[in-house]
Amino acid sequence: MTDREFSDDELLRYSRQIMLPQFDVAGQQRLASARVLIVGLGGLGSPVALYLAGAGVGELVLADFDQVELTNLHRQIAHGMADLGKLKVESARESIAAINPLVQVRTISQPLQDELLTEQVALVDAVVDCTDNFATRFALNKACVAAGKPLISGAAIRLEGQISVFDTRQPQNPCYQCLYAHADEEQLTCSEAGVMGPLVGIVGSVQALETIKVLSGLGQPLAGRLLLLDGMSLSWREFKIKRDPRCAVCGERPVHQ
Helix, strand or coil: CCCCCCCHHHHHHCHHHHCCCCCHHHHHHHHHCCEEEEECCCCCHHHHHHHHHHHCCCEEEEECCCECCHHHCCCCCCCCHHHCCCEHHHHHHHHHHHHCCCCEEEEECCCCCHHHHHHHHHCCCEEEECCCCHHHHHHHHHHHHHHCCCEEEEEEEECEEEEEEECCCCCCCCCHHHHCCCCCCCCCCHHHHCECHHHHHHHHHHHHHHHHHHHHCCCCCCECEEEEEECCCCEEEEEECCCCCCCCCCCCCCCCC
16 A cells, blocks of 8 residues: 555545544545445445445445345435435445545445445445345455455344454355355345334444444454343444354365265
């Protein structure tokens, strides 16, 4: 990374995080040179996109093929009444520009799969999974492992949430498949089971923080750990996640099905 000179306005804009001694100007420079792919611009992707834009990530790649609906608005804070019927990536682009026009934004409004997925993951420094189904999560994980890119994963439904970071650049770290090798792909979605709006805001905000940590080298990311949030009692639990040496995606001897 080459050191970037910030303007006075930029130094003022980011001053409250630059003053953190663990972050400093060097951390801001790392963010400014980073590209992040956000997959899903709904309840999780909205706070992720807005907080990463506010923090000054250099380029955000927004991937979502859905349009804004009225039922989205109680939790998907990147969109408003004027955005009904608009593509979520376009609505989110406008919200990002209103917060920080210095951030470059690129949008993908078609399903992110196969060669397109592989291509886009290879172009970024980190991927944030804000989707709501196992099939897409498994595909993202596989692409990230193959490309050696960190995956910041979040999920929320009803009043429960979870967050982890899957960064297989370190050989001891597990991937998403290690944790959910036997998951039922017929998982319920928010449209079927419901979700409380602030819950996705909490989970998405933690995903944004973990992304900043991964990109800037700040602190200790959640690699190898899973955080579970119980919104009813507002309590957190943390579990260690071990790498599965027989994992079909990241194992030493992949199991071919």
